[in-house]
Amino acid sequence: MSIAEHFDDMSYGLSPESDAEARAWLARHNHSFGHYIAGGFTTPDASFQTFEPATGKPLAQLARGSAADVDAAVAAARKAQTAWAKLPGPARARHLYALARMIQRHARLIAVVEAIDNGKPIRETRDIDVPLAARHFTHHAGWAQLQATAFPDHVPVGVIGQIIPWNFPFLMLAWKLAPALALGNTVVLKPAEYTSLTALLFAELAAAAGLPAGVVNIVTGEGDTGALLVDHPDIDKIAFTGSTEVGRLIRQRTAGTGKSLTLELGGKSPFIVFDDADVDGAVEGVVDAIWFNQGQVCCAGSRLLLQEGIAGDFIRRLKRRMETLRVGSPLDKSIDMGAIVAPVQAERIRALVAQGVAEGASLYQAAIDLPANGCFYPPTLLTDVQPANVVAQEEIFGPVAVTMTFRTPDEAVQLANHSRYGLSASIWSESISLALQVAAKVEAGVVWVNATNLFDAAVGFGGRKESGFGREGGREGAYEYLKPKAMAGRKPRPVQPQIAARTASASDFAVPAIDRTAKLFIGGKQARPDGNYSRPVLTPKGAVIAEVGEGNRKDIRNAVAAARKADAWANTTAHNRAQVLYYIAENLSARATEFAARISAMTGRTTAKADAEVEASIDRLFSYAAWADKYEGTVHNPPLRGVALAMNEPVGVVGVICPPEAPLLGLISLTAPLIAMGNRVVAVPSAPHPLSATDFYSVLETSDLPDGVLNIVTGEPQPLAEALATHADVDAIWAFGTEALSEAVERLSASNLKRTFVDHGRLTDWHYPSAEGADWLRHATEVKNIWIPYGV
Ligand code: NAI
Numbered sequence: 001m002s003i004a005e006h007f008d009d010m011s012y013g014l015s016p017e018s019d020a021e022a023r024a025w026l027a028r029h030n031h032s033f034g035h036y037i038a039g040g041f042t043t044p045d046a047s048f049q050t051f052e053p054a055t056g057k058p059l060a061q062l063a064r065g066s067a068a069d070v071d072a073a074v075a076a077a078r079k080a081q082t083a084w085a086k087l088p089g090p091a092r093a094r095h096l097y098a099l100a101r102m103i104q105r106h107a108r109l110i111a112v113v114e115a116i117d118n119g120k121p122i123r124e125t126r127d128i129d130v131p132l133a134a135r136h137f138t139h140h141a142g143w144a145q146l147q148a149t150a151f152p153d154h155v156p157v158g159v160i161g162q163i164i165p166w167n168f169p170f171l172m173l174a175w176k177l178a179p180a181l182a183l184g185n186t187v188v189l190k191p192a193e194y195t196s197l198t199a200l201l202f203a204e205l206a207a208a209a210g211l212p213a214g215v216v217n218i219v220t221g222e223g224d225t226g227a228l229l230v231d232h233p234d235i236d237k238i239a240f241t242g243s244t245e246v247g248r249l250i251r252q253r254t255a256g257t258g259k260s261l262t263l264e265l266g267g268k269s270p271f272i273v274f275d276d277a278d279v280d281g282a283v284e285g286v287v288d289a290i291w292f293n294q295g296q297v298c299c300a301g302s303r304l305l306l307q308e309g310i311a312g313d314f315i316r317r318l319k320r321r322m323e324t325l326r327v328g329s330p331l332d333k334s335i336d337m338g339a340i341v342a343p344v345q346a347e348r349i350r351a352l353v354a355q356g357v358a359e360g361a362s363l364y365q366a367a368i369d370l371p372a373n374g375c376f377y378p379p380t381l382l383t384d385v386q387p388a389n390v391v392a393q394e395e396i397f398g399p400v401a402v403t404m405t406f407r408t409p410d411e412a413v414q415l416a417n418h419s420r421y422g423l424s425a426s427i428w429s430e431s432i433s434l435a436l437q438v439a440a441k442v443e444a445g446v447v448w449v450n451a452t453n454l455f456d457a458a459v460g461f462g463g464r465k466e467s468g469f470g471r472e473g474g475r476e477g478a479y480e481y482l483k484p485k486a487m488a489g490r491k492p493r494p495v496q497p498q499i500a501a502r503t504a505s506a507s508d509f510a511v512p513a514i515d516r517t518a519k520l521f522i523g524g525k526q527a528r529p530d531g532n533y534s535r536p537v538l539t540p541k542g543a544v545i546a547e548v549g550e551g552n553r554k555d556i557r558n559a560v561a562a563a564r565k566a567d568a569w570a571n572t573t574a575h576n577r578a579q580v581l582y583y584i585a586e587n588l589s590a591r592a593t594e595f596a597a598r599i600s601a602m603t604g605r606t607t608a609k610a611d612a613e614v615e616a617s618i619d620r621l622f623s624y625a626a627w628a629d630k631y632e633g634t635v636h637n638p639p640l641r642g643v644a645l646a647m648n649e650p651v652g653v654v655g656v657i658c659p660p661e662a663p664l665l666g667l668i669s670l671t672a673p674l675i676a677m678g679n680r681v682v683a684v685p686s687a688p689h690p691l692s693a694t695d696f697y698s699v700l701e702t703s704d705l706p707d708g709v710l711n712i713v714t715g716e717p718q719p720l721a722e723a724l725a726t727h728a729d730v731d732a733i734w735a736f737g738t739e740a741l742s743e744a745v746e747r748l749s750a751s752n753l754k755r756t757f758v759d760h761g762r763l764t765d766w767h768y769p770s771a772e773g774a775d776w777l778r779h780a781t782e783v784k785n786i787w788i789p790y791g792v
């Protein structure tokens with residue numbers, strides 16, 4: 001081609017990155033890898049093949065992790081953990097810093113191996129994955145350095161099992177390892193079967209950087225190897241990123257085991273464009289939202305919600321932009337999109353798109369050249385998509401955007417939240433007030449204003465709803481790898497006698513004036529239990545003091561509906577919530593003697609002890625009134641011109657199963673932090689001593705707490721907890737009682753991936769200072785990070 005022809009054509013030439021060093025690294029290992037356990041590579045006895053997505057050619061043999069391999073890796077991590085945790089924070093910080101430096105020194109090799117192994121463009125691995133991974137180690141070296149002062153009341157969780165997906169193999173490894181190691185945990189990590197190579201390269205670099213043996217262990221394999229890790233009895237926590245389906249399974253498998261769990265799962269994130277947006281900026285945003293990493297991004301902006309006035313113009317400009325996208329060899333520095341990770345994934349994308357078209361969507365794929373071989377899928381746009389269409393609901397995990405239109409901001413929010421997922425959202429408008437108003441209302445863990453897919457180690461990442469729970473990065477992410485010192489060494493709770501319910505006699509619920517049977521408290525009103533059963537409340541000697549209603553599933557449904565109706569509580573000011581809590585405390589204080597007498601009558605405790613419980617309850621209410629406007633968010637300064645606002649939002653509707661002991665203080669300790677943060681609560685009071693809760697109605701009635709914010713359903717904790725755990729409109733459950741209760745709550749909450757906070761049958765000393773404060777408020781809130789870039 002002549003120079004003149006080049007000027008006419010203006011097309012890109014090939015600009016390949018050299019893969020010589022990466023191929024030499026593979027050759028040095030004979031294209032075959034063992035696991036990395038206790039500081040060395042094992043000799044594999046069973047292996048499987050990994051392929052290069054862009055060519056379909058075999059790349060290497062990987063070891064298939066067996067039960068014995070997982071055992072050996074967990075044992076190595078256990079052995080290393082004590083010494084690693086005992087290292088002073090600054091010493092651990094040096095190790096993390098050395099890992100960051102090692103990544104920077106070998107950045108090119110890592111970037112090329114990643115591009116070959118995953119199929120993603122070198123431009124992205126070089127400019128995003130690898131530098132961000134290094135940043136994670138540097139940032140968390142900082143948390144290790146500051147651990148003693150930043151987290152004085154916390155200890156490491158222990159040995160962590162980490163399972164990661166294939167879409168950001170090296171970056172996910174860094175997101176997982178950096179906080180775990182920084183805070184004194186050791187790790188067994190299982191990379192995804194399609195993309196294990198950069199994890200093995202990392203192991204080599206970590207050894208060279210002098211990381212002690214056993215601190216990081218890498219076991220390769222497929223889903224069954226992951227399952228072995230999940231089920232291993234000597235693991236203290238599982239941190240998983242991947243599909244919602246597998247995340248749900250892991251929630252069920254770990255239920256009742258005492259393992260802690262964080263899940264980063266799928267998404268179907270809205271990309272909302274208002275008619276006052278910078279349209280060209282937003283079109284470019286779509287490119288980054290859905291064609292970045294071939295759309296294989298959990299937080300991809302895959303649902304384009306366009307305001308009606310600009311939709312036509314926007315789609316025209318977007319289609320024009322799509323024609324200029326280049327799909328090709330991942331090692332070509334001037335391509336926009338590389339290969340899909342594996343044929344099975346490309347097939348999944350094809351099937352979902354075909355189904356979407358069959359359900360009425362219109363398909364647009366720009367006429368651009370795809371490489372003849374390898375696993376490629378073109379940038380795709382589906383228009384005329386109804387909200388119920390499968391492509392508007394399911395995570396496609398490929399380069400496929402779907403569009404829908406809306407008229408008003410409220411409609412945009414409604415459409416945005418019409419999803420079982422809640423990972424991220426991208427909002428485009430030149431009006432800052434409109435953008436922030438919508439940012440506050442979308443159900444998501446991460447929101448980008450006039451931007452998309454921005455990440456930083458200091459800014460927590462994670463979702464709501466079925467996108468999982470827990471955060472990675474930042475201070476909130478650090479807590480996922482720590483546990484309160486106060487939780488260690490708690491004793492098992494003594495077994496409680498069963499209480500039998502009986503049919504209420506006709507008069508039991510009839511005449512309030514002489515009513516010995518306390519009703520339920522739902523939506524601010526006393527309500528008869530649906531089943532018309534009641535249960536006796538006994539003194540320690542077995543005499544009946546009173547009866548309370550025996551709540552059932554229907555009562556739970558009514559209480560949840562009432563709690564949902566009280567959603568406005570989330571938007572009252574913190575000052576207002578504080579006022580209400582002060583008022584409740586004041587009204588309880590006026591009746592302290594009466595409440596103490598009840599506690600004595602039910603529990604047989606001395607007057608002094610009962611008085612102390614009431615005093616502690618009043619004090620706790622005052623504390624949470626104080627906290628209400630002080631448990632605030634953070635302004636992050638990520639490395640860009642702009643800020644990320646970490647906002648503490650209420651979790652939503654929360655079911656609370658109160659412990660049998662401490663009938664008043666238990667109830668207050670669990671419900672006050674939730675109410676202070678704007679949640680709505682359905683509480684099941686102490687089963688043997690419920691009268692402190694039923695007496696409490698009248699305190700609430702005189703305290704300006706809006707109807708439905710706190711609902712109380714008396715009865716047997718286990719079935720009521722199960723009704724709450726399976727209810728689709730409950731967002732979280734706190735359960736304090738038996739081990740069986742914790743197990744059931746964790747297992748059944750997998751249905752819609754509720755957040756859970758349980759005690760595994762261990763006693764909390766409700767009088768200790770550690771029974772209130774930030775650790776509890778953290779469970780009562782979810783962090784939403786709103787990114788607001790403001791400059792160029
Ligand atoms: P996956 O969830 O099966 O795989 C993720 C990781 O979990 C891999 O390391 C895998 O080996 C492991 N794993 C699989 N089954 C397991 C089990 N029973 N116990 C423990 N570990 C297990 O995802 P997959 O099959 O690779 O992709 C299927 C779909 O999942 C994708 O099309 C996409 O929709 C979604 N996905 C979403 C991701 C996200 O970040 N949101 C990441 C990966 C997949």
Ligand code: MG
Pocket residue numbers: 223
């Ligand atoms: Mg799978």
